Amino acid sequence: MFKYFINLQWKSFFRSANLSKGLALKIVMIFFAIYMLVSFTFLGIGLFFMLEKFFPDADPMVILSQYLVYWIIIELLARYFMQKLPVMDVKPMLLLPVKKSTITHYILGKSGFSFFNLLSMVIFIPFGMVLIAHDYPVANVLIWLLSILGIVMSINYINFIINKSDKIFFGLLLTLLGIYGLEYFNIFSVTEYLGQMFYSLYANPVLTVVPIVLAVITYFLNYKFLRSRIFLDASLKKEVKTVEASDLSWTKRFGSIAPFLQLDLKLIWRNKRTKTQVFMSLAMIFYGLIFYKMDDFGPTSPMMVFVGIFITGIFLTNFGQFIPAWDSAYYSMMMSQNIPLKKYLESKSGLISVSVVVMFLLSVPYVYFGWQALAINFSCALYNLGVNVPLILFFGSFNKKRIDLDKSAFGNMQGAGAAQFLIMLPIIVLPLLLYVGFKYLVSFEVALMVIGGVGIITFAFRNMLLNYVTKAYRKKKYGMISGFKETNS
Amino acid sequence: MIVAKNLTKQYGGKQVLNIENLEIPKGQSFGLVGNNGAGKTTFFSLLLDLIEPSAGEIINNNVQVNTSEDWKPFTSSFIDETFLIGYLTPEEYFNFIGELRGQNKADVNALLSRFEDFFHGEILGQNKYLRDLSKGNQKKVGIVASFIGNPEVVILDEPFANLDPTTQIRLKGIIKDLANTQGVTVLVSSHDLIHVTEVCERIVVLNKGEIVRDIETSTETLQELESFFAG
Numbered sequence: 168m169f170k171y172f173i174n175l176q177w178k179s180f181f182r183s184a185n186l187s188k189g190l191a192l193k194i195v196m197i198f199f200a201i202y203m204l205v206s207f208t209f210l211g212i213g214l215f216f217m218l219e220k221f222f223p224d225a226d227p228m229v230i231l232s233q234y235l236v237y238w239i240i241i242e243l244l245a246r247y248f249m250q251k252l253p254v255m256d257v258k259p260m261l262l263l264p265v266k267k268s269t270i271t272h273y274i275l276g277k278s279g280f281s282f283f284n285l286l287s288m289v290i291f292i293p294f295g296m297v298l299i300a301h302d303y304p305v306a307n308v309l310i311w312l313l314s315i316l317g318i319v320m321s322i323n324y325i326n327f328i329i330n331k332s333d334k335i336f337f338g339l340l341l342t343l344l345g346i347y348g349l350e351y352f353n354i355f356s357v358t359e360y361l362g363q364m365f366y367s368l369y370a371n372p373v374l375t376v377v378p379i380v381l382a383v384i385t386y387f388l389n390y391k392f393l394r395s396r397i398f399l400d401a402s403l404k405k406e407v408k409t410v411e412a413s414d415l416s417w418t419k420r421f422g423s424i425a426p427f428l429q430l431d432l433k434l435i436w437r438n439k440r441t442k443t444q445v446f447m448s449l450a451m452i453f454y455g456l457i458f459y460k461m462d463d464f465g466p467t468s469p470m471m472v473f474v475g476i477f478i479t480g481i482f483l484t485n486f487g488q489f490i491p492a493w494d495s496a497y498y499s500m501m502m503s504q505n506i507p508l509k510k511y512l513e514s515k516s517g518l519i520s521v522s523v524v525v526m527f528l529l530s531v532p533y534v535y536f537g538w539q540a541l542a543i544n545f546s547c548a549l550y551n552l553g554v555n556v557p558l559i560l561f562f563g564s565f566n567k568k569r570i571d572l573d574k575s576a577f578g579n580m581q582g583a584g585a586a587q588f589l590i591m592l593p594i595i596v597l598p599l600l601l602y603v604g605f606k607y608l609v610s611f612e613v614a615l616m617v618i619g620g621v622g623i624i625t626f627a628f629r630n631m632l633l634n635y636v637t638k639a640y641r642k643k644k645y646g647m648i649s650g651f652k653e654t655n656s
Numbered sequence: 657m658i659v660a661k662n663l664t665k666q667y668g669g670k671q672v673l674n675i676e677n678l679e680i681p682k683g684q685s686f687g688l689v690g691n692n693g694a695g696k697t698t699f700f701s702l703l704l705d706l707i708e709p710s711a712g713e714i715i716n717n718n719v720q721v722n723t724s725e726d727w728k729p730f731t732s733s734f735i736d737e738t739f740l741i742g743y744l745t746p747e748e749y750f751n752f753i754g755e756l757r758g759q760n761k762a763d764v765n766a767l768l769s770r771f772e773d774f775f776h777g778e779i780l781g782q783n784k785y786l787r788d789l790s791k792g793n794q795k796k797v798g799i800v801a802s803f804i805g806n807p808e809v810v811i812l813d814e815p816f817a818n819l820d821p822t823t824q825i826r827l828k829g830i831i832k833d834l835a836n837t838q839g840v841t842v843l844v845s846s847h848d849l850i851h852v853t854e855v856c857e858r859i860v861v862l863n864k865g866e867i868v869r870d871i872e873t874s875t876e877t878l879q880e881l882e883s884f885f886a887g
Binding site for chain 2 (some may be wrong): 425426429430433434437438496497498499500502503504505506507508572644645648649652
């Protein structure tokens with residue numbers, strides 16, 4: 168049965184319409200994964216010698232045992248952000264003669280082979296090999312590795328039990344800080360006690376039963392939970408939310424694009440992913456604090472232009488790059504309704520332009536770090552308005568991936584393709600090049616005027632540019648419609 | 657009103673639609689029947705320029721649909737749930753469509769009041785998003801939305817499927833009324849032969865992408881269709 172499930176997932180991947188585009192991204196991810204694995208392997212090999220060097224008087228094994236508790240907590244925290252809960256499209260299976268327990272075991276079993284588990288093991292296994300090479304008792308080391316595997320699996324399944332609960336996340340964070348604090352102020356050495364505990368896993372091979380039993384228990388807790396969830400009504404029944412209506416009649420003053428603007432505001436406010444995006448964009452305003460405080464750069468460094476484009480254009484890139492995929496669920500309606508494509512794009516560009524202005528206004532207090540900061544942000548905002556708004560809309564015409572709106576934005580790669588990474592280049596690199604060129608050839612002031620000037624000039628030709636973008640959308644229209652219909656990608 | 661000439665659609669070399677000549681005059685209620693894969697939805701999608709014709713053209717009121725957008729103001733449609741915006745309430749959705757079609761809130765409300773029994777008290781004033789409505793109710797919203805703004809052409813794909821009997825009967829009355837008294841060209845597709853024969857003045861049967869029957873509805877039509885599909 169598992170064979171069929173694997174086969175199905177394989178097909179859903181390779182038969183997806185955006186395969187070629189998704190593939191490029193996946194290849195990049197695979198290279199990244201290989202890089203991670205290789206560097207972690209080297210870390211595993213080097214770990215023994217590093218410990219030996221930093222703690223010359225102690226047995227590296229003892230030291231490692233003391234730090235294991237940090238590893239466990241940090242791993243849980245990292246997985247909270249990065250590890251996806253196992254999912255499978257269960258609904259079609261429920262009507263077929265497939266045992267629910269089989270489905271559950273498959274989903275849970277698959278997560279056992281998660282990349283994160285592998286990542287931990289490529290540290291510990293080489294470390295174990297080095298131990299053996301240093302005449303540590305072979306049997307103890309091997310059984311210790313088994314305990315580590317048990318711990319890794321427990322972490323894996325505990326993570327699903329935590330199930331993205333914010334409370335537990337902050338609890339873990341506090342525990343981590345607490346342990347570190349106690350240690351730092353020499354109040355109480357948690358690691359020493361826990362270290363002895365973890366060391367006994369190595370010294371006393373019988374104890375290896377403990378982590379393994381723990382892994383099995385967490386597995387079955389997950390099993391019980393999931394198994395009881397695999398019902399048609401559980402997967403079909405959705406939380407019905409009552410409407411949060413708000414008065415948007417003020418948008419009327421924007422004339423013919425008002426209905427779209429209202430729609431976009433509702434889109435943003437009523438869907439989880441877009442809402443997180445807005446909050447993340449707003450939070451990015453503090454990004455400047457990191458850079459402005461660094462004296463190494465100086466107030467006119469190109470880095471500040473990067474910051475300027477980034478801050479004033481954060482919503483532009485975050486939201487803009489997925490236009491028109493935000494509307495993917497009902498794109499065929501938008502294309503057959505009485506909506507001229509250009510109006511549709513105009514309203515999107517209006518929304519993004521407003522965001523640029525808002526982000527600029529929010530960045531005004533940075534004038535505290537010198538008038539240059541304000542001047543840079545102002546010309547960057549102009550550049551964003553003039554060049555980057557049409558540019559990002561144009562890049563949007565390459566979007567073919569559907570976005571399901573009610574999923575959260577954290578670690579959500581849905582809708583992301585290679586194009587989304589490529590667009591960052593012209594958006595940020597182009598103005599940087601302009602700036603660097605003119606700054607070193609002429610002066611800081613001229614360079615800023617050039618950036619701002621380019622923005623103003625292109626803004627004047629905005630209508631023409633939008634016509635061009637509209638043409639691109641019309642050309643790609645059929646591909647978009649069929650791509651957005653695809654749910655399994 | 658609508659003319660399709662030498663229209664073909666192919667997917668990977670396989671022909672799914674081939675219509676040499678089809679003319680639908682203004683004010684006709686036009687029914688499209690056929691088995692699965694006959695090309696009904698393909699034809700409607702071509703008519704709405706949602707897919708690209710491999711060859712040929714469709715002209716909607718003197719506008720060629722895949723070269724100009726000018727057919728949009730007088731054409732409205734409901735094909736499937738992807739025509740609905742899940743995060744809007746039904747009222748908001750109706751008003752949005754209304755604004756797209758140059759109707760103010762009062763116009764929209766006047767139209768909606770005519771459909772109160774059609775909605776059966778389950779659509780308006782529920783304070784629910786469209787994504788949380790049942791499939792049948794979603795369909796009702798989509799169908800009624802396609803009547804907003806006095807369109808001259810209304811295209812409905814499988815409008816009777818998923819509806820309860822009461823609503824089906826009401827819908828038949830509405831479609832007849834649109835074509836007969838308001839001069840609207842209504843295009844309907846269906847698997848249900850009884851419904852189409854009751855509603856449509858003219859029925860075209862598609863089979864494997866080609867027109868195999870073109871019937872002006874009479875009392876014998878249902879029998880003729882049944883014998884065609886039986887074998």
